[in-house]
Structures are given as structure tokens and as C-alpha cells.
Amino acid sequence: MSDLALKPLSAFRGHLAFTGMSEASGAGVTLEVRDDLAMAIVIARKGRLAALAENVCQTYGIDLPAGPKRVAAGSLAFIGTGPGQFLAVEQGGDALTFASRLAGALGDAASISDQSASRAVLRVSGPRVRGVLAKGLAIDLHPSVFRPGDAALSSIALIGAHLWQLDERPTYEISVFRSLAGSFAEFIWSSAAEYGVTIDNP
Amino acid sequence: MAAQSQPARLQSGGLIDRARPLEFQFDGRKMTGYAGDTLASALVANGVTLTGRSFKYHRPRGVLTAGSEEPNALVELRGGSRREPNTKATTVELFAGLEARSQNRWPSLTFDALSVNSLFAPLLVAGFYYKTFMWPAAFWEKLYEPLIRKAAGLGRASGLPDPDTYEKAFAFCDVLVIGGGPTGLMAALTACRAGARVILCDEDFGFGGRLLSETFEIAGISGASWVGETVAELAESANVTLMRRTTVFGVYDTGTYGALERVGDHLPTHVPHQPRQRLWKIVAKRAVLAAGAIERPIVFGGNDRPGAVMAAAVRSYVNRYAAVPGRRIAVFTNNDDGWKTVADCAAAGIPVEAVIDPRANLPEGLRNLADRAGATLFAGGRVLDAYGVSSGLQAIDVETAGGSIVTLNADCLAMSGGWNPALALTTHLGSRPVWRPDIHAFVASAPPPGLEVAGAANGSLALAACLAEGAAEGAKAAEAAGFSASMPAIPAVGADPTGMMPLWKVERSRTKAFVDFQNDVTAKDIAISESEGYRSVEHLKRYTALGMATDQGKTANVNALAIMAALTGKSIPETGVTTFRPPYTPVAIAAFAGHHRGKHFRPTRLTPSHLWAAEQGAPFVETGQWLRAQWYPRPGETDWLVSVSREVNATRSGVGVCDVSTLGKIDIMGADAGAFLDRVYINTFSTLAIGKVRYGVMLREDGIVMDDGTTARLADHHYYMSTTTVNAAKVMQHLEFCHQVLWPELDVQLASATEQWAQFAIAGPNARDTLRGLIDPEFDISNEALPYMGATTLTICGGLPARLFRISFSGELAYEIAVPAGYGDGLIRAIMSVGAPFGVTPYGTEALGVMRIEKGHAAGNELNGTITAADLGLGRMMSTKKDYIGRVMAERPGLADPERPRLVGFKPVDRAQRLRAGAHFLPLGAKAVAANDEGFMTSVAFSPSLNHWIGLGYLKNGASRLGERVRAHDPVRGLEFEVEICDPIFIDPKGERLRV
Amino acid sequence: MRIPCPYCGERDIHEFAYLGDATVSRPDPARNDAVQAFYEYVYLRDNPAGSFQELWYHAAGCHSWLVVTRDTRTHAIFGARLASREAS
Amino acid sequence: MQYSAFSLLKNALTGHRHWQPAWRDSEPRSQYDVVIVGGGGHGLATAYYLAKVHGVKNIAVLEKSYIGSGNVGRNTTIVRSNYLLPGNIPFYEWSMKLWEGLEQDLNYNAMVSQRGVLNLIHSDTQRDAYARRANAMRLHGVDSVLLDKDEVRKMVPFLNYENARFPIQGGMLQPRGGTVRHDAVAWGYARAGDQRGVDIIQNCEVTGFRISNGKMMGVETTRGYIGAGKVGLAVAGNTSRVATIAGLRLPIESHVLQAFVSEGIKPLIPNVITFGAGHFYISQSDKGGLVFGGDIDGYNSYAQRGNLPTLEDVCEGGMALMPMIGRIRLLRQWGGIMDMSMDGSPIIDKTPIDGLYLNAGWCYGGFKATPASGWCFAHLIARDSPHEFAAAYRMDRFRTGHMIDEKGQGAQPNLH
Numbered sequence A: 001m002s003d004l005a006l007k008p009l010s011a012f013r014g015h016l017a018f019t020g021m022s023e024a025s026g027a028g029v030t031l032e033v034r035d036d037l038a039m040a041i042v043i044a045r046k047g048r049l050a051a052l053a054e055n056v057c058q059t060y061g062i063d064l065p066a067g068p069k070r071v072a073a074g075s076l077a078f079i080g081t082g083p084g085q086f087l088a089v090e091q092g093g094d095a096l097t098f099a100s101r102l103a104g105a106l107g108d109a110a111s112i113s114d115q116s117a118s119r120a121v122l123r124v125s126g127p128r129v130r131g132v133l134a135k136g137l138a139i140d141l142h143p144s145v146f147r148p149g150d151a152a153l154s155s156i157a158l159i160g161a162h163l164w165q166l167d168e169r170p171t172y173e174i175s176v177f178r179s180l181a182g183s184f185a186e187f188i189w190s191s192a193a194e195y196g197v198t199i200d201n202p
Numbered sequence B: 001m002a003a004q005s006q007p008a009r010l011q012s013g014g015l016i017d018r019a020r021p022l023e024f025q026f027d028g029r030k031m032t033g034y035a036g037d038t039l040a041s042a043l044v045a046n047g048v049t050l051t052g053r054s055f056k057y058h059r060p061r062g063v064l065t066a067g068s069e070e071p072n073a074l075v076e077l078r079g080g081s082r083r084e085p086n087t088k089a090t091t092v093e094l095f096a097g098l099e100a101r102s103q104n105r106w107p108s109l110t111f112d113a114l115s116v117n118s119l120f121a122p123l124l125v126a127g128f129y130y131k132t133f134m135w136p137a138a139f140w141e142k143l144y145e146p147l148i149r150k151a152a153g154l155g156r157a158s159g160l161p162d163p164d165t166y167e168k169a170f171a172f173c174d175v176l177v178i179g180g181g182p183t184g185l186m187a188a189l190t191a192c193r194a195g196a197r198v199i200l201c202d203e204d205f206g207f208g209g210r211l212l213s214e215t216f217e218i219a220g221i222s223g224a225s226w227v228g229e230t231v232a233e234l235a236e237s238a239n240v241t242l243m244r245r246t247t248v249f250g251v252y253d254t255g256t257y258g259a260l261e262r263v264g265d266h267l268p269t270h271v272p273h274q275p276r277q278r279l280w281k282i283v284a285k286r287a288v289l290a291a292g293a294i295e296r297p298i299v300f301g302g303n304d305r306p307g308a309v310m311a312a313a314v315r316s317y318v319n320r321y322a323a324v325p326g327r328r329i330a331v332f333t334n335n336d337d338g339w340k341t342v343a344d345c346a347a348a349g350i351p352v353e354a355v356i357d358p359r360a361n362l363p364e365g366l367r368n369l370a371d372r373a374g375a376t377l378f379a380g381g382r383v384l385d386a387y388g389v390s391s392g393l394q395a396i397d398v399e400t401a402g403g404s405i406v407t408l409n410a411d412c413l414a415m416s417g418g419w420n421p422a423l424a425l426t427t428h429l430g431s432r433p434v435w436r437p438d439i440h441a442f443v444a445s446a447p448p449p450g451l452e453v454a455g456a457a458n459g460s461l462a463l464a465a466c467l468a469e470g471a472a473e474g475a476k477a478a479e480a481a482g483f484s485a486s487m488p489a490i491p492a493v494g495a496d497p498t499g500m501m502p503l504w505k506v507e508r509s510r511t512k513a514f515v516d517f518q519n520d521v522t523a524k525d526i527a528i529s530e531s532e533g534y535r536s537v538e539h540l541k542r543y544t545a546l547g548m549a550t551d552q553g554k555t556a557n558v559n560a561l562a563i564m565a566a567l568t569g570k571s572i573p574e575t576g577v578t579t580f581r582p583p584y585t586p587v588a589i590a591a592f593a594g595h596h597r598g599k600h601f602r603p604t605r606l607t608p609s610h611l612w613a614a615e616q617g618a619p620f621v622e623t624g625q626w627l628r629a630q631w632y633p634r635p636g637e638t639d640w641l642v643s644v645s646r647e648v649n650a651t652r653s654g655v656g657v658c659d660v661s662t663l664g665k666i667d668i669m670g671a672d673a674g675a676f677l678d679r680v681y682i683n684t685f686s687t688l689a690i691g692k693v694r695y696g697v698m699l700r701e702d703g704i705v706m707d708d709g710t711t712a713r714l715a716d717h718h719y720y721m722s723t724t725t726v727n728a729a730k731v732m733q734h735l736e737f738c739h740q741v742l743w744p745e746l747d748v749q750l751a752s753a754t755e756q757w758a759q760f761a762i763a764g765p766n767a768r769d770t771l772r773g774l775i776d777p778e779f780d781i782s783n784e785a786l787p788y789m790g791a792t793t794l795t796i797c798g799g800l801p802a803r804l805f806r807i808s809f810s811g812e813l814a815y816e817i818a819v820p821a822g823y824g825d826g827l828i829r830a831i832m833s834v835g836a837p838f839g840v841t842p843y844g845t846e847a848l849g850v851m852r853i854e855k856g857h858a859a860g861n862e863l864n865g866t867i868t869a870a871d872l873g874l875g876r877m878m879s880t881k882k883d884y885i886g887r888v889m890a891e892r893p894g895l896a897d898p899e900r901p902r903l904v905g906f907k908p909v910d911r912a913q914r915l916r917a918g919a920h921f922l923p924l925g926a927k928a929v930a931a932n933d934e935g936f937m938t939s940v941a942f943s944p945s946l947n948h949w950i951g952l953g954y955l956k957n958g959a960s961r962l963g964e965r966v967r968a969h970d971p972v973r974g975l976e977f978e979v980e981i982c983d984p985i986f987i988d989p990k991g992e993r994l995r996v
Numbered sequence C: 001m002r003i004p005c006p007y008c009g010e011r012d013i014h015e016f017a018y019l020g021d022a023t024v025s026r027p028d029p030a031r032n033d034a035v036q037a038f039y040e041y042v043y044l045r046d047n048p049a050g051s052f053q054e055l056w057y058h059a060a061g062c063h064s065w066l067v068v069t070r071d072t073r074t075h076a077i078f079g080a081r082l083a084s085r086e087a088s
Numbered sequence D: 001m002q003y004s005a006f007s008l009l010k011n012a013l014t015g016h017r018h019w020q021p022a023w024r025d026s027e028p029r030s031q032y033d034v035v036i037v038g039g040g041g042h043g044l045a046t047a048y049y050l051a052k053v054h055g056v057k058n059i060a061v062l063e064k065s066y067i068g069s070g071n072v073g074r075n076t077t078i079v080r081s082n083y084l085l086p087g088n089i090p091f092y093e094w095s096m097k098l099w100e101g102l103e104q105d106l107n108y109n110a111m112v113s114q115r116g117v118l119n120l121i122h123s124d125t126q127r128d129a130y131a132r133r134a135n136a137m138r139l140h141g142v143d144s145v146l147l148d149k150d151e152v153r154k155m156v157p158f159l160n161y162e163n164a165r166f167p168i169q170g171g172m173l174q175p176r177g178g179t180v181r182h183d184a185v186a187w188g189y190a191r192a193g194d195q196r197g198v199d200i201i202q203n204c205e206v207t208g209f210r211i212s213n214g215k216m217m218g219v220e221t222t223r224g225y226i227g228a229g230k231v232g233l234a235v236a237g238n239t240s241r242v243a244t245i246a247g248l249r250l251p252i253e254s255h256v257l258q259a260f261v262s263e264g265i266k267p268l269i270p271n272v273i274t275f276g277a278g279h280f281y282i283s284q285s286d287k288g289g290l291v292f293g294g295d296i297d298g299y300n301s302y303a304q305r306g307n308l309p310t311l312e313d314v315c316e317g318g319m320a321l322m323p324m325i326g327r328i329r330l331l332r333q334w335g336g337i338m339d340m341s342m343d344g345s346p347i348i349d350k351t352p353i354d355g356l357y358l359n360a361g362w363c364y365g366g367f368k369a370t371p372a373s374g375w376c377f378a379h380l381i382a383r384d385s386p387h388e389f390a391a392a393y394r395m396d397r398f399r400t401g402h403m404i405d406e407k408g409q410g411a412q413p414n415l416h
């Protein structure tokens, strides 16, 4: 019945707004919830990586990265997640149709799995963000090593996490499995508290 | 004023801040120190000589050293739940309001009842407990052991949860410099100037190492000033991280170093949002160990008296802290460095009574120095015994070169037996130190890859050598990390002689001569150990506990080896060393846990309907990190069984809904997806029609069931697999293994979809009607269009894409509907609303469990990792037409044995009887012995449908014994009763309800 | 310990799951002596002290199965490659 | 010399100058009836029982380093017989019985301390599994108690009952379980064996075997060739290395298990507590140190040392369970190399080589087995047939499919 029209619930609902969070003053770290990202896993079919790259390039003007990098054009980005595997991320598009739109565009060179709802994404930025992430992430984010466009699949405080850098501020986006949004938010909060946290859209 | 309250404080000098007096307490006595003091230096300044009691004999002990090697001055800090036992006073930075207490004494430090142990000392020698306390046998646990345990241990833990927070963090650098003395500073400076990312750690609160305690000049300025300038340059460099109060405690594989930063231990109170301590895992391309050297005592009678202090520590107290450890000092040294104490004390106006140096031929310079200090020189002499009262030393007996014995008055004996390079970290990965005869000490050999040793830690004791070596190793490290470095100018320094003559133990001492102060191991104990055959250094250590105390024998080990070597007639290197292990200095257990304690021990996964379930007041249970609703109590329901039975009844008679999103879900795609599934499941999937679901079982390669679940075929090249909740990650890993390692030639793509879909089971006779309220009208979900084991994709609630599976765990007409997870919360609310007319009832994991037991479905309790498909009664599913993981090994006689226990059902003969899982089955009338054990109950439930308890379990030959009775034997619960064996499917055995 | 994942780069060991010996390979189930061959494959190990090729799964990373060569006495790692490249 | 309070007093009065070596430091002879390779607990116990129970005269124990240098000297000292499977329970219970009379038998105080071993329960599934186990133990005549939450709280009130990620729901207790002073076990067996004529030869590494027509003739060692008609291997974590020399390929991998000890503190933890949901177990030694451990590091290793992630994991478990230990400091971290078998259970069996016997696969649970392992291995060597309590520990069980897999993990040693 169509009168029930359902609305999606942010994975961070009830987790980022808890008391104390926004009270911590200072702008060491700024958090922003990204509920506007559509996502899908794109995996090249056996022996079809070149064909997939060709399709992606033709259709979206994106050169598929060979490693853990994020390559974007307009609102669409492809992030390398493994050999022959990518996470396609679209900002602001229709999440419900993203996977099928991709499938339509990429043909049978790739298998596609809709992941729009499976991740909870936080955008974190600010002068102390590296210090905060160091408390849970075993990856060197020093600007000489990890730059805008770089991405990494890893874990943060025992929570599987996918992270990519957007700019030199620095700004990162971190994606975790949706069910872990609460634990992740709690970790970020307690780790960032000493530097001060601002939340853009709690 | 200050002088009066700090009677042993020099009027001037030192690196303390006299403008910042700090009040503190020791054993309830109020005292004052200064910022820049350690607790030990403040105690020295206040004339406190007695700081604690030893472990076994309760001997009075005072401060021995000025560093983290301290064996004696262990105190208890803070109070309440923050009480902290066994803290070395020498490493505690003084703060206002600090409260410290002495340990291991009763009733007081000055009068300690257990000091009578000293009288029994002849009995309490090495290994005495192995030889006694055996009769009568029962007395050990009741009497002897409690006594031993009470006497053992030093400090008292609070017994309360630690209220502080701790953090862990990672750091990365090109060059890690461990130790910020002259060597480390030069190394850091050189690497820094080369542009490398440098981390410099020092366990002290000030950089400078020995330079803070000595009177060196460097490049024409005082050592401390040179330190200030150097640290300032480092601090200004963006590529350098300075970490004070940070001990590198361990070297781990592939360039990972463990370090502990004491963030708040020097502060009177906790700073909000800051941890007490932070555990760093530093990944360094290269590291330079510049940890200095540790001075060793000399073993002679009474060398543990309060007032017997290491010679370099005396200089630390005098020069760095302007505190005087005695009024009449004697110096007993076998090396040139110890003579600095003579010079510095004299310069500070402290009377030096005597200098005893076993070297008969001393250079002119030293003889003159003794003269200038007004000290009697005993060249070629030895201190035989030291005497005193519990508050301290009063006199020493000196054996002169000529063999006569002279008694001298002194309240402080500065001793130096030479230096041991602090090489512990170089051995953490297994390399053994080597003996360097020229300096009579062990130095590192083959340090871990990427780590080099420099300065005193490398046996280069003179300052000039330290500076040069630090610079050279800093440059080498930077180069190795990919930078080009140039050697800086090495600042000019004066001569720093390092001559020595080994003297480990003074012969002919009459009183107890201590080797390990903290564990009360004497030279005599070593002799006993030797005579009893415990001669290997490792046996010596374990038999006497030498080197096993909180200081890990930093001041004791080499003396002990030397004494053992003399007893066995071997050389010191032949005798060998015991193994150093991390941590270099003890680290609070909480620091290793960091954030991960209490509720945050492990991350928690919440289901899509969690918020809603919490609103309903559901209790949650943990399954594979998920929190799942157990049941949904209605107002007034206080007994869980009432709620659960209501949920079961409502589902079986109407409709129920349950969040099953936690089941693992995997998209299996590609042209060979079907063939792939055929190889991982015991049954066939390549033939499954699109739009159909099939139950599958997968085995491990050893033939045992790994997991089960349903898999749907959504499209030609797209299957959607579900796994059990707890095995989801394991199955994914297994499939990736099969795909990447075993059969990379297959065109298969795998993607976890567990988190993408919120999935709800809607079960019960009214399930279809409830669903119809959600499904968009163009989709037909009639029995014909979507029969049992059908699958389809459709839209609901006005266009929301969904997947619908007609599968049933409950045995009712049932569906599982999946929508993108963000809509899960909306969907559960929608289901509750459209289902209301049909009495829709949410059910939790308990009701789920009841219904699956009623249907005889195996779950976690049954799939315990030792069960075959045949055990489950699923032998017929095992295809004989194809290969699959586990097929061959499942044929082994032990697994194919028809006599193996089989899954069957059980009913209590007395239907009022409650069943319990874990009960064993015995034949009726048989004795309760293991030989008669025929199986056990795996799962039980109260079946509201049957109105009695039912159970599943494994029973020998079970399948052929339906209708028989056996005894359920449950002695740990005191239960014993008869049960009837039945088919494991209690309800609707033909499965008719599923298909309506 | 840090393992150089060919895709992700050098990573801390806590990201990986261990399986073991990479030198054994799954026998042909159609062999006459399949039971013996599988028994050896599933249960018997060389277990060398020294250089060892072993399977690790980059569980918290790219989900690749790796063949890592490591010295079991020192934990020195000599290299890692994707396991899937082996057979294809 | 018989040890007693009296002998101690007598020696004290004579300045402790008359103690005799606890065991002779023997020179190897050219031929023995039985050579035991490995001077750990199992090897020394085997030699002792061969001499004592079977009257074998001519025995040597060859140890490559100092006796007790292996796992017997580096374990967390827990003894218990709370097993589940019929192949295991009688064996471990026999071991408990031997522990209970050990000190009088050996005249050496090994501080057998039956303080109780408590396994915590955190879920219904776990409770069911522990009930099954506890009942299985009872069927074998072994003591076991199932406790509810309140009973656990009464026993160990200092655990985290309020704010736990894995709330405590109860426990299984074996009151007779406890701890034994590890080193003393090696020393006590060595001394008692020595008194019955066993030669204990340290710093003597076996580097080869002389096998003629499939029959054992003797061993090559770093101290020369030593002839022996029967050779028993009890080399724990080194089993594969030694067996490979004899041409055997075994269902064994070598893994490191770590243990940890804190600074000494006054009595705090009365018994042995195991937190299965968190990979953490703990007891307090007579010296006052908290002795604790958890999972193995998880990859093949002969390094005899551990790593940081496991230490963190274990301390996380510790802090989750008993946050009162937070400010107590970790003093030392070490590791031992264990022979992890493919089903987590040991092997006590003959080998294809006549006269070569194998005692192996103890994983991280072989300390508690020491007396029974020695007893049964001695039986096997002396009589050439398995002792009834060790009859299930056959090597061919993997081939026949009769695994003894307490944990149900299958053929993946790092998961046992």
C-alpha cells in the first residue's frame, strides 16, 4: 500500500546527539553525517577488468584506480577496495536506484552489489583529526604518506572501517558498517573530546 | 623556612624550581618539596632515609638509585580506587598534595613486626619452601600456603575498579630515538636536520639524561643549558615529536615499538577528557637506542642499609635536586666515574669521609681529588660491612690494602661497581648480549633489524663518545630511512675517564650481602643454589627469585652472574645471562586495554529495528556482537516464559514478526556462481530455478558441518546466500578462500550484503494478509505466484525495492522480507501497523528458539563443530554426484559410523517436568557411569503449542529408537527423570502449514 | 608484526586472519587414494622452523588471501603475494 | 637427602654448607635401555615412572638446554580435569589424582594448590555447554559444580557485574582444580628420578636418530652418539623439528602462547578464573604476581616470544572482566612454543619406527597432564601397549575420523 511511504533512518540516529557531545567546546574536530551517499560494490567479472575500466572511463570519465585510491568526477567516485573491486559512491543521487543504474551502464563486465544502506559515513575534519584517528587506526596519515585521493580499508578501534581523504584540511570520510555506527560514534567522541568536537548536522 | 622544613636541601643549585614549593605527605607526615623534584628527591631533601621494607626479611630499606631501576623505594600512591601499589619513588614526579605510603610493613615502617623474619633468615634461604610444608599434606592449603601468600607480594591493590581512562594510539616515524640524554639528543638532532620524521622519547619528565645530574660542560656551557638549547631546536622543528614521560617498554616485530606515555600521573587531579596514560604503538623505519647505562652496586655485608646509595644517584640528588643524601659521605667505587661523586660532594660542601677504591694504583689526579675533598683514601681497600639502625647507616668496616680492618662513621655510602649498558630492548626479539671484557659489561649483539645502539647503552661511556656516536647513529638512521644526512659538529667536552677494575663481591663480609635487594637474594643464596645443582643462570633465577621482582634485577643480574661464575669456575660470558622480556619497566594493565573495557570491550552491533525494540522495552541478548531483542514484554508480564509463550502462540495462531537481519547475507554473482555453490554446499544449487530458495549445508574440509542456511537464486548470475548470525564472517572468509585460493578460475564475485538489508520474518497463518498491506498492488504474492521456497524482488510501501522470500524457520506460513537497512525502522513500524488488524505480535530470539525447536531445526547448540550432516539426519542431502568441500573426509569410518549419536527429539514422560539442556542420557535402570552415557540434550524449550517441555539432543542410534525411553541425568542440577525419544519435529511433521 | 599486503600496503597484523601452510594443495577428489591424499592435505604439516609460506587473509582490509613468506623463528617477512594469482 | 623441616633446620645450623645437588649433572653413557628426549615435565615424569612403576634401570633424559627450560617453566600453572569428551576425562582425572599425592611421592613441595577453577558463563548456549560438560565430568566421577550468577558473585565479588559487554550469568567450578608451582614440578621429578638412577643430561640436544631396518638404535646428540633400544620423544613445541629428523610428518603445528605476570601484590584473587568470552584467564601466584593469559598469537612460530596485539587483547579481556586490576602493572611478558595438534588433543603412541615413541600435541593444556602423561607414556614404552587412560590418543585417529575435538574447531590448530 502506497500510503505507508517509508523514510530512511540515519544510522547515527540516537548516537551522535547524546548529551555532552556538542557541549565539548573547541574546534579540534568537526563531524558531519553523510546520509546522502549512494554506494555499490563493483567487482570486475573474471578476466573483464580492462573492459570494466573502459566502460567506466567512457561512461563516467573516471580512470579506475589500480590501488586503494579514490577517483572522482562530479558527484561520482570510484574507490579501489581490492584487486578488481571498487566501491562506487554517488553523492546526492537516488540511493535506491544507484546499483541498477550502475549495472545498466557497466553491462556484464562487472557484478554489482547494492551497499547504499550498509554503511554509515562520517565526514571528519579539522586540525586535530589525525590525532583523533591515531587513537584507533594503525595507518600513517601523515601528509607525506597519505594524501587527498588516498583510501584505506582497515579497522578503527576494532571496527572495520573504510576511509578516504578528500582534501588537505584535512578532511576524511570514514565509512563503517551501519550496525556499528553507535560504537563508532562513541569512539570518535571519546577520542576527540580532549580537542573539542563540533557536529555539523547531529 | 624552607631550609628547616627540608633539612637536607642545599641552599642553592639544582634544577628544581624553588619558586614553586609543593606540599606532599609520606606515611601521613606532611613535607614540602619543589617542582622539579621526584618523590625520592623530595624525601631525601626532607631527610627521610627509610622508605620501605624488603620482601622476605622485612629489612629496612631506603632510596638506592635515582631512576627506573630502583629496587628499594617502592611506595603506594594516591588512595581509594586510585591506590597504586609498588610505585618507584624515584620515578614519581612530585605534585601538590601527593600522598605516598610505605609498603610491606605492619604496624609501621619503623616498627615492623615481620622483621622477625630476619631472625629466621637461616631457615628462609633459597628454595626453603620446596623442602618443607609437606606434612601433613592437608595443611598446605589450609595453613602454610595462606601464610606464604600473605607474606608475599609487596603492595596492596585497591580492589576497586580503576576509575581512570586510558588510551591507545599509533604513531609512525622515520627515526625513533629512545632516550634523550646526550647521545639521544645528538641522534635526534642529526636525524631532524636531515629532514626525517623523528620521535624522541624519554621516560623522565626532563630531557637530558645524565647531563641533568652531572657537572659537565658542553661547548663551553653547562650540560643543562646545552640540553635546553638542543631541545629548543628540536621543539621548533615540525618534523620532530618530543615525548616526555614516555618509556619505550618493548620492541616488537617489524619495527613496532611499545611505549607508555604517562599523561596525567604527575598531575594532582584528572584533567577532563584526558587519559591517565596512553599506550603508543610506534612504527619506526629506524630506531636509535640511547637509553644510557645503569650503575651496579657492589655486594658486601649490609649493602642494603638505608644510606647505601649508588654513587651516580648521589650526584643526581646533589646536582639535579640539590638534596643531600647524607652528612658524612663515604664513597666506595671501583671505577673512575664513581670519583665524580667525591668531586661533586666536595664542591657542594658535603663532607666526604673516605674514598675506598679496590684499585691499589690510582692515578695522581684521583689521589689529589681525595686530598682536596679532605677524604681518607683507601686505595686497594674494600668495604666489608655496613652497619646501622633501621633509619640508616652509621658505620662501615673497611678492609685496607694491608688487610687490617678500620671502622669509619658515615651515614651515606656512595657505591659504584661500574656500569651496565641499558641494552634490554635490544634483546626483546631474541638476540643475546655479548661480554665486552674491556668495560666488564655486556653489550648488545645483533640488535633487532632497524635498531642501532649508541652511547652509554652501547658501552661507550665517556661523554665525548656518547655525543659522537649519537650523531653518527642519528645520521645512519636518517640515511637508512631515505634522507641524506650530514654529521653535525660534535661539541667539545672535557675528559671523562672510564677506567675500572671489576669487583663483584667483597670476600670476608660478615653480614648479609645482598645481590637482589627487592627479592632479598643474598650472595649466600647464590652459593646454596649452586651447591644444590641449580647452576644454570636460569635455574639460579627461578630457584632464588633473583631478578624477578618489579625491577627485574636491573641492578642485580650481572653481579649475580659474576658470583655464580666464580662459584662454578666459569667465565661470566660462559655463565650467560637470563632473558630480558618486555616491558622494560612495568606498565599498568589498563593501559594495554585502553578504550576497550566495560561496555566498550568489543564493538556492539545494533539491528535495524533496535530503536523500535528498545522503545518496546525488549531485553537484548548478545549474538556474534549483535544485540538482539529476546522478547517483548507486555505490561504486567514479569515472567519471561509468559511473554515468550504468548509470542509463540500469537505467531502460530495469527502472525508474528521478528528481526532476522543479523543473519549473514552474501551476494554471490558471476557466471560460475551456481557451480561455485555446488562445490561449497553438500547439495546442488546450480540447478536451482531463478526465483527459488533452497536450504543448504556446508562442511569444513574435515567433513564436519560448518554452517547452514538458505540460498536464493535471484537472477541467472546472482545468488543470495544466508548464513547463521555467528558464522557470517567465518563463512565469508571461507568462500573467499574457496574462490581465491582453490578455484580462482571460476567467474564468481562475492560481496557481503549483511548490512545492506533489514530483514524481517513475518510468520503465521496471517502472514500473507499482513504482507499484502505492504506490498505494492502490482505484485502477486498468492500461494500460486509465490509458493513455499519461492523468492522474488518487488516494491513495497509505494516503490521501495524489497526482496521477498517464502521461507520458514518457525514452521508456519512465513516470509522474510528485506529492504535497504535504513528503511528497517520504518518497515517494522509499518508491519506493526498493517498487521494490527491481524494481531501482529513481535517476537524475539527466545520465541524464535522455541519455534525452531518445535520444528526440529538445528541451530548453534546443535552445530557444535563435531557434528556431521548425517548426525543431523541430513545424510541424504549429501550429493554423491559431485565433489564438494568435506565430501572425502566425511567418508572416514569415524564420521560415517551409523552408531554415531543422532539428532532426535525428547519429551518428558511426566509432562509437567521441565527439561534442561546439558543433561545426559542413560538407559533406564543403568548405573550413572560414563560407560552408559548415550548422548546429551542440546536445546530445550517450553512448547506452548504442546503445553509441555520439549528437547533436542544427540542420542546413540537415536533415529531407530523413537518411542523408547531413556533417563535424563543432570546431576549438577540434581535432576533425574525419564524422557521419551521422539521425532525431532514436534509440530506439523508433514510441513503442511508452510505450504498454505 | 606488519604484513605487506600487495594491494593495501604494509599493515598491522591485527587486520589479518591466519590459515597456515600455503604449500599444501587440495587433492583431486577423483584420485584412487583420495582419502589418503585428503588426510595428508587436511592434517599433516611440514611445520618448518625457518622460511615458511603461509596463507593470511586480509580480513579488515581488501579481503585478499595472501601467500606470505615468513621466518617462523624470527618473524622476518620476506614478501607477500596474492594467493589468487597462483592458480590462474 | 630426604627433605623435611628437620633437614632444613639441620642445614641451617651448619650454615647451609651440606646441601647436595637435587640431581646429578650426569655425563652421557654410551648405551641406555630407554632414552627420553626432552627434559620438560613430561619427559622427566616419564623417566621417573619408568623407574618407579616399571622398574626400568637404565634411563637417560636428554635435554637440549637446562631442564624446565621449555613450557613446563613458562606456563600459567593451571591444573584441572574439567574436560568434556570421554577420551579425555579419565586421563586428566588420573592426572589430578597423581597431583594430589605428588609431593609425598616425590618428597618435593610443588605447592599443589587446589583453589578451584572457575569458568564463567555469559550466555544460555554457554550454560548449556557447561552443564553438558559438568555432567560428563560427574559421570566420570569428577567433581564439578554449576553456579548461578549470585553464587559466582559471592565467590568473586570483584568481577564486573554491572557494566559488562558480556554480562556474567554463572559459572562452572571444579573445586579440586587449581595451580601447581611449575618449575618445582620439573625439579621434583628430576630429583626423584635421579634418586632412582635416572641420568639427567642437560645441554644435550638430539640432532639425529640411528635407525636400522626400521628399528631404533640410538640418538645423535650434541654430546655424541647415545645408544638406546627405546627412545621416547617428549619435546613439546619442538616435536615437528625432532620428528622430521626421524622422517615423520605429523598433524602438528608449532604456535606461541604467551603468559603474563604482574608485579607482586598482597592476596587479591583467590582462585583460577577463566573468561572464555574474552580470551582471558587469571590466578595469583604464591609470590603475589597475577599470572594471566589468553589466546595463542595465532600463527606458526618457533620464536618463543609473543607479540603486542595478543597482549592487548588479553588485557582488554582482563579489564572487561575485573577492572580492579587496571592500576596493577604488568611486569613481564613471555611465550612458549606449543605443539598444537589438529584436533587440540594429544598423541601418546608408537610410531612407524620400532622403538620410537611419541608424546606430543599437548597444545596449551599439557602442564596439568604432566603426571598422567608421564605415567601413561612410561606404560607405553615399558609394555609396548597403550595405557587404558591414554588409549584414545592414537596417531591414526585423524585418518580414521576419531578426532577428540573439545572445541569443535576442526583441523585448524590456531583455533584450538
Ligand SMILES: Cc1cc2nc3c(=O)[nH]c(=O)nc-3n(C[C@H](O)[C@H](O)[C@H](O)COP(=O)(O)OP(=O)(O)OC[C@H]3O[C@@H](n4cnc5c(N)ncnc54)[C@H](O)[C@@H]3O)c2cc1C
Binding pocket: D037, D038, D039, D040, D041, D042, D043, D062, D063, D064, D065, D066, D067, D068, D069, D070, D071, D072, D073, D074, D075, D076, D077, D078, D079, D204, D205, D206, D207, D234, D235, D236, D237, D238, D242, D257, D258, D259, D293, D334, D335, D336, D337, D338, D362, D363, D364, D365, D366, D367, D368, D369
Ligand atoms: C604460556 C603458556 C601457558 C600455559 N598454561 C598452561 C596451563 O595453565 N595449564 C596447562 O595444563 N598447560 C599449560 N600450558 C601447556 C604446558 O605448559 C605444556 O603443554 C607442557 O608443559 C608440555 O610438556 P613438557 O612440560 O614436557 O614440555 P617442555 O617443558 O616444553 O619440554 C620439552 C623439552 O624438550 C626439550 N627439547 C626440545 N628439542 C630437543 C632436542 N632436540 N633434544 C633434547 N631436548 C629437546 C626442550 O628444551 C624442552 O625442555 C601452557 C603453555 C604455555 C606456553
Ligand SMILES: NC(=O)c1ccc[n+]([C@@H]2O[C@H](COP(=O)([O-])OP(=O)(O)OC[C@H]3O[C@@H](n4cnc5c(N)ncnc54)[C@H](O)[C@@H]3O)[C@@H](O)[C@H]2O)c1
Binding pocket: B178, B179, B180, B181, B182, B183, B184, B201, B202, B203, B204, B207, B208, B209, B210, B211, B246, B247, B248, B249, B290, B291, B292, B293, B336, B337, B419, B422, B454, B455, B456, B457, B461, B462, B463, B464, B466, B496, B497, B498, B584
Ligand atoms: N664515565 C663513565 O664511566 C660513565 C658511565 C656511565 C655514564 N656516563 C655518562 O652518562 C651519559 C651517557 O649518555 P647517554 O645519552 O648515552 O645516556 P643517559 O643516561 O644520559 O640518557 C639516557 C636517557 O634514556 C632514558 N631512557 C632509558 N631507557 C628508556 C626507555 N626505555 N624509554 C625512554 N627513555 C629511556 C633515560 O631516562 C635517560 O634520560 C654521558 O654523559 C656519559 O658521560 C659516564
Ligand SMILES: Cc1cc2nc3c(=O)[nH]c(=O)nc-3n(C[C@H](O)[C@H](O)[C@H](O)COP(=O)(O)O)c2cc1C
Binding pocket: B547, B548, B549, B552, B578, B579, B581, D073, D074, D075, D076, D077, D182, D259, D261, D285, D287, D289, D291, D331, D332, D333, D334, D335
Ligand atoms: C607462573 C609463573 C610466574 C612467574 N612469576 C614471575 C615473577 O614474579 N617475576 C618474573 O620476573 N617473572 C616471572 N615469571 C616469568 C619468568 O621470569 C620467565 O619469563 C618465564 O619462566 C619464561 O622464561 P624466559 O622469559 O626466560 O624465556 C613467571 C612465570 C611463570 C610461569
Ligand SMILES: [Zn+2]
Binding pocket: C005, C006, C007, C008, C009, C058, C061, C062, C063, C064
Ligand atoms: Zn589488503
